[in-house]
Amino acid sequence: MAAPFRSRDGLSTRPAAYGGNSDEIQLRIDPMHSDFDDEVTGLRSQVRKLRDVAQEIQTEAKYQNDFLNQLQMTLIKAQAGVKNNMRRLNQSIIREGSSHVMHVVLFALLLFFIVYFFSKFSRR
Secondary structure: OOOOOOOOOOEEEEEOOOOOOOOOEEEEEOOOOOOHHHHHHHHHHHHHHHHHHHHHHHHHHHHHHHHHHHHHHHHHHHHHHHHHHHHHHHHHHHHHOOHHHHHHHHHHHHHHHHHHHHHHHHOO
């Protein structure tokens, strides 16, 4: 068999030395193609860059996760405050009756008449 697994120039396979039916293969590198060192160095630098990018992504993900956790805690505290204030407001309405609605209606009517008279006198 004349190198059935030949993949690139300079690389060829041969059966393992301790038995021909193993799944292992041995590679023989042709000395004419010595630019593999340059390729390995280039690949190492690319892997290093990818590792740095992955670490930056991990750092950013941790930062955003912490920010979301803080935001969630703030939202929970705000919801508790609103719920507490609503409970107090409801208790106040029950205790004092619904006279505050009458005050709001009277204020709106007073404001309407003030605007009406102001517009009436400003035309002259």
